[in-house]
Amino acid sequence: MNALTWDRFQFGFTITYHYLFPQLTMGLALVILVLKILALKTGEDRYNAAARFWGRIFGLNFGLGVVTGIPLEFQFGTNWARFSHYAGGVIGLTLALEGMFAFFAESAFLGLFLFGEKRLTPRSHFLVALMMFLGSWLSGYFIVATNAFMQHPEGYQVAASGALELADWRNYLLNSWAFWQYAHTMTAAVITGAFVVCAVAAYWTLMGVHREQARISLRVGVWAGLIASLLQLFPTGDQQGKLVAQHQRPTLAAMEGKFASSHPAELVVIGQPDVAHRRLENPIAVPAVLSFLSYGSFGATVYGLNDFPESEWPDNVELLYYAYHIMVGLGTLFILVMGVSAVLLWRGRLEASRSMLWVLMLAFPFPYIANTAGWMTAELGRQPWLVYGLQRTAQGSSPKVSSGDVAFTTLGYLGLYLLLGIGFLFLVAREIGRGPTPAEAA
């Protein structure tokens, strides 16, 4: 394996692993904020107890998000030096802004949230939770804006040295791609948060423990989950798809497993792409829908991969195709699960419906899979470009780092992250077993 392949594997692995944590952090930040609002409005301590419990999970999760996130910022320099050299003067803006505006807030206020409840007034503690929420969501925006530039560069110019430099920071920060990508990413994070909250609450209910707390968590979790699942599909997912259709045509074709262009174009629900023979096997398709979803008209032409030279194709069409279909398939299931749960909750029958509680308890891994598949769709879809249309991935790696060095550190990350994962699961399982604690014991 050459250094570039190791570089790609290492970045793909470390960022996928990292993102298992922030998606829950950002989702839980919202849940905790809602709980603190309820506590402040009602003055009842049970909401504080719930916030305290989720705060402990949040703390663990945040800690792992931080330690697995630092290597990513470093890897831009260590493994992707030519990319940093080329685009650093532009994407560095959001990386610096994230550090200075978001991380400072998050880290300072997390310490206060966890250690300061007894020392602060309820109102201050609520404000601390609010700052934590703002910090983590702002952090998300800066990262998505960075990615949006790589997907669809705006606001830059090419300097005399050949590197990119910032031309218009408004265009860069408010990239037309970033808004919908951010909305889509954040609703996905809320889905993860909601499913995790529901899973724990369902477990407590099924075990007959912490009934009061389980009720609060179920209610907040199901409503947040339903709203977010609906927003995930429409408008955020829909708009994101339209952006891809407009600006990344080979990507759209690969995502849909579409080789020949057609109008109207059918939407493939499932099937297996045979890239060597340029065809999709066993397709189950709905006529004309892809034209409508992509361009808003049932007769619109959708281009296939045959219309583009292979050098412009995403280099892993199969994985991109499946990642996209897994994301969409799971997204649809989330609406179903949360919809049924919401109806039962509304009628007051969710706590008695053991089969639905089982579903909720076991469903929590799937938002993680869907989030991962979604990011794989975005990142594999961006290939073969590192900065779309400007710099190819093969041109972005570090020129003097040997494949032996990257292999060494990649194996190190695999081992280290395996151990971290085991420790994390062990501690989270223990916290869930202990459940919420009243104010005196906290």
Next chain:
Amino acid sequence: MATVWFFLIALMLTVYVVLDGFDLGVGLTMLLRPGTEDERRHALSAIGPVWDANEVWLIAAGGVLVFTFPSVYASAFSGFYLPLMFVLWLLIFRGVSIEFGSHLKHPLWRRFWDATFAVSSSALTLILGIALGNLIRGVPLDQSGYFQMTLFENFRTGPRPGAIDWYTLLVGLFTSTALGAHGALYLGWRTEGSVRARSSNLARALCGAAIVLMFVATLATAEVQPILYERLGQRPWAWPLSLGAAFGVIFALWQLRRGRHHAAFVGWGIFLAGLLTSTAAGLYPDILRSTFSSTWNLTVANAAAGSTGLKLGLWWWIPAMVLGSGYFWYLYRSLRDHRIEDQSYH
């Protein structure tokens, strides 16, 4: 404009070393004097709410560096590939040991994570110094603007050194003891009882060792990179920084004798900040010096990003710093009188 950014980044890194330095130093004190389980809990609770926020300064400085000097970022980070990866792994171990250790009250579990914390923090204090030594000595930059540094070659300085040679190791040992002293002084201020007494003794020993090593390292620097002192001598504006360092160390020793740990801690912080900013002033305008030829140095002039970005950057750097400092002030103030109680989750 690039000059402004050079010093702002130097400032951010200095703040990082002064702040994260004391919690790293607490790890070193634990390595030297582990104490009992309760004493370690007590020491850890003193840094529990702040270590993570302190570490953010490093990340923020990294972000600002990519933005303002992308070619330095690209060259230095890929050049120090393995050493930086070790730093990352140590930061991971350290962060996890504090977080994981606090979640379970089990003697073996805690012993294991405390040991991890002590070892990884101590290693980081050494590596920070080695990194500083590398910046002063220079790296094998060629005309491509990139270099590749092994961990070690023959332990000599010269055109093709390894990251670890006698000089960088010496700077590393100085940093280790200096940050260990910083951590011990912090514990002397923020803890009580046996931890305080022991930290106070340890602080004396480490301060003494750090001062001796500082003189040795200063002489070594005159040998390895004399240009640093030549430039400092020609720049009167930088003299207050060096004088500040001298004042800081004298003030710290005096206050330590009087048993006033808070003041001694502040004095020692001024000492560290004075040393680091003096070094930056002596290196300017070079950011990364080449061991082959000074024509291949990455400097403020040839490595800066476009001027639009640099100008714009200042507009958000200032409010960000005001906000950030505000958070820190609020955090430290809220926890000011917070001493003995165990801040772990149980």
